[in-house]
Amino acid sequence: MDPSAGGLLARLLRWFFGHLYTDLAWSYDLVAWLASSGHWGEWQRVALTRLPPGRLLEVGHGPGHLLVELSRGGRTVIGIDPSRQMSRQAARRLQKSGQVVRLVRARAGALPFPAGVFDGVLSTFPSEYVLETQATTSIARVLRSGGTLVVVPWARVTGRGPLDQLLARVYRWLEPSDGETAPSAARFLGDAFTVETESVACASATVLSIVARKRPE
Incomplete structure (x- = not known):
């Protein structure tokens, strides 16, 4: 494909x-x-084990799938999302499942919580904002000393089916390779965290997991 056409398609996909x-x-x-060829939930759950x-x-x-799963597992969890539409979806899903979880309309860069109140923060397949300085500073503030931030930002499609091959091409247009993502994460997380990255084999993909632990204060 003409590189300029690929760039245009990538911009259209990002808009979408x-x-x-x-x-x-x-x-x-x-x-x-x-x-995800039907494997989105499995890819997301990579974050839960960390x-x-x-x-x-x-x-x-987002639509609240992990909130339901965490709450059913007995975890105490709060969800934030700036999207009114996603908040409505998550609220309906939680109500249908019988789980009670506090939802807050907020952005990652301005978390409306006191300092040091969370033991862990997770974000799966987020937009680029989650690793921006304003967001990571805000997340570090609400994490306790020694707390853990888990981000699952990306998956590299490895399946061999026709849909997998198409998805692999689309993903290449949209994002850098694992080797570029990991150093970028370490750079954006700065001095507040120690950062480890791991590539986890899942159905039809290798999923990148970033585990960042807040340095003792």
Whole structure:
């Protein structure tokens, strides 16, 4: 493909994914299913095995699937998301499941919580904002000393089916390789965290996990 055409397609896809959290939020679960060959939930759950005990915050909770799973597992969790549409979806899903979870409309860069109140923070397949300085500073503030931030930012499609091959090409247009993502994460997280990255083999993909522990104060 002509590189200029690939760049245009990448911009169009980014525009689409940006609207996926607002006016196109009704289609989010379908798009996530298609974008993962049906394995989105498994890819997201990579974050759960790396969370510490204690009180949790999910940044960018989306339609609320992980909030339901965490709450059913007995975890204390709060969800934040700036999207009104996603907040409504999550609230309906939580009500239907019988789980009670506090939802807050807020941005990662301005978390409306006291300092040091969370043991762990997670964010799965977020927009780029979650590793921006304002967001990481805000997250570090609400984490206790020694607390853990878990980010699952990306998956590299490894399946060999026709849909997998198409997805692999689309993902290459949208994002850098693992080798570029990991150093970028360490740089954005700065001196407040010690950072480890791991590539986890899942169905049809290798999922990148970033585990950042807040340095003792």
